[in-house]
Amino acid sequence: DTEVxxxxxxxxxxxxxxxxxxxxxxxxxxxxxxxKQKAKKPPELMFVYSYEKLSINESVPSRFSPECPNSSxxxxxxxxxxxxxxxxYLCASSAGLAGNEQFFGPGTRLTVL
Amino acid sequence: GENVExxxxxxxxxxxxSAVIKCTYSDSASNYFPWYKQELGKGPQLIIDIRSNVxxxxxxxxxxxxxxxxxxxxxxxxxxxxxxxxxYFCAAYKGTYKYIFGTGTRLKVLA
Numbered sequence: 001d002t003e004v005x006x007x008x009x010x011x012x013x014x015x016x017x018x019x020x021x022x023x024x025x026x027x028x029x030x031x032x033x034x035x036k037q038k039a040k041k042p043p044e045l046m047f048v049y050s051y052e053k054l055s056i057n058e059s060v061p062s063r064f065s066p067e068c069p070n071s072s073x074x075x076x077x078x079x080x081x082x083x084x085x086x087x088x089y090l091c092a093s094s095a096g097l098a099g100n101e102q103f104f105g106p107g108t109r110l111t112v113l
Numbered sequence: 114g115e116n117v118e119x120x121x122x123x124x125x126x127x128x129x130x131s132a133v134i135k136c137t138y139s140d141s142a143s144n145y146f147p148w149y150k151q152e153l154g155k156g157p158q159l160i161i162d163i164r165s166n167v168x169x170x171x172x173x174x175x176x177x178x179x180x181x182x183x184x185x186x187x188x189x190x191x192x193x194x195x196x197x198x199x200x201y202f203c204a205a206y207k208g209t210y211k212y213i214f215g216t217g218t219r220l221k222v223l224a
Contacts, residue, residue, distance in 0.1 A: 004156075031210060033210075040200075040217070041216075041217070042202050042214035042215065042216060042217055043157065043202075043214060045211060045212075048210045048211075050210065055210060056210055056211070090156050090157070097208055097210065098208060100145075101147065101159055102147065102159065102212060103159065104149075104156035104157045104158070104159075105156050106155055106156045107155070109154075
């Protein structure tokens with residue numbers, strides 16, 4: 001199974017809402033990633049978890065809060081977002097630090113009103 | 114800083130023709146180079162990759178070549194089909210969990 005799943009597929013939220021994005025993989029991968037992708041742009045790295053510990057935070061605003069409850073799950077908690085945060089949020093996983101295949105999920109299309 | 118240049122930004126080819134997309138990376142420590150295909154409304158899909166100890170890799174109609182000296186790598190698609198139409202991203206990786214992506218190429222295969 002080489003699949004990364006993400007829920008929900010679409011999310012519309014107001015600037016005062018709190019919501020969460022979820023990601024799951026069962027490939028035994030120990031690195032999991034959150035990316036943000038704007039239209040016609042490449043994915044932009046937000047966070048990396050390695051062995052369930054936060055390894056990289058690309059200076060992401062605190063209104064985005066990642067969580068890795070276990071080796072298969074990755075969450076992104078959203079609070080007080082801005083309209084410019086509207087984007088496709090992608091989760092990905094890879095086996096580890098060495099150059100390995102990185103598999104992406106289908107993404108969550110987020111719209112902030 | 115590290116960057117990957119990708120050309121062209123758009124590419125239109127007739128069905129059955131070949132398509133070539135080129136990337137140039139800046140960090141000589143990069144040792145893994147994946148290519149992704151992204152269809153509208155979907156996440157990027159890994160289609161082929163190459164490691165720095167290999168010069169060329171082929172998978173059916175898709176091939177990737179790597180020139181480490183020039184820091185160039187290219188994606189070659191032969192006998193293009195309408196379903197090849199998508200955005201293609203190259204990336205370079207050196208082992209820090211950071212995959213540096215190119216800016217993308219929108220490929221249109223005209224029937």
